[in-house]
Amino acid sequence: MITYEKIADKISSKIIDTLDDGSMDTEKLSYGILVFFINITKLIILLIGAYFFDVMLEFFIIIFSFAIMRLSNFGLHLKGSLFCTVVSFISFIGSALICKFLHFDIYMIIISYIVLILLTYMYAPADTESNPLCNTKQRKKFKFQSICKLLIFFFISLLFNNYMFVSCIIFGNLISTITILPITYDLFKLSKNNYELYEEYEP
Incomplete structure (x- = not known):
């Protein structure tokens, strides 16, 4: 085979x-x-x-806003390519379908980003066993970058008058934030805060 x-x-x-x-x-x-x-x-x-499912545009917007956050948030990597593909399909395609019908008003946008920024402040960046983030300065830098990105996405969401576009941005940010939460690591039985197992180092 x-x-x-x-x-x-x-x-x-x-x-x-x-x-x-x-x-x-x-x-x-x-x-x-x-x-x-x-x-x-x-x-x-x-x-x-x-x-x-006719959600190509929605998918690209979601994956873009997710990827931008992923660069500094990092987050878990699922074990097993098939399992990862299934979860990714449900997450991204499912979100794209929801975004065709869900409209965020200004209050929902503000509440969403307050929650996302708080969770990011608490848990970003999240490392993996294969990529422990062992330097405190780097972790602080990545956290700062993630919060700045969320603030930029927040202002973009307020400025654009396109419900679908705003919904997709928020869902992309949301998926990225979910991947850094301790409860998500526990759900998939993955080790979190792996940097604690190593000595501090200067890059």
Whole structure:
């Protein structure tokens, strides 16, 4: 049976054989290729879902606002590519469908961002076992960046008079915030605050 792992191993072996200079770690290269294939497959499935449910624009707005926050929020990574794809499909496509009908008025926008900023202040950034954020200054920097981004999204939401656009931005921010919450880590049985297991270091 052909698997992503086998394809990644073959490609990495070909690259190593071609270069043949000992400058690359085969295992790391294979893992990088594997992650690339998994993410591409997941994206294709999400795009097909967005097209099928006629929420392509909503999906792109949600994924954009999610990705912007993810860069500084970080957040959990689910174990198992299939499980991650299913959860991502429900989260992003489900949110896009909701955004076609849900309208945030100014009071809902203000309340939403007050909650999101408070949760971000309390829990961002959230690390993983494979990427513990062991430097206090970096964590403070990422937290500050996340709060600034939410404030920018907040003002954008107030300025735009397009209900769908505003709803999608808020849902993208919401999904990113959910991925940093301790209760979410506990729900998926993932370790949180992994930096506490390591000594402080200067980058």
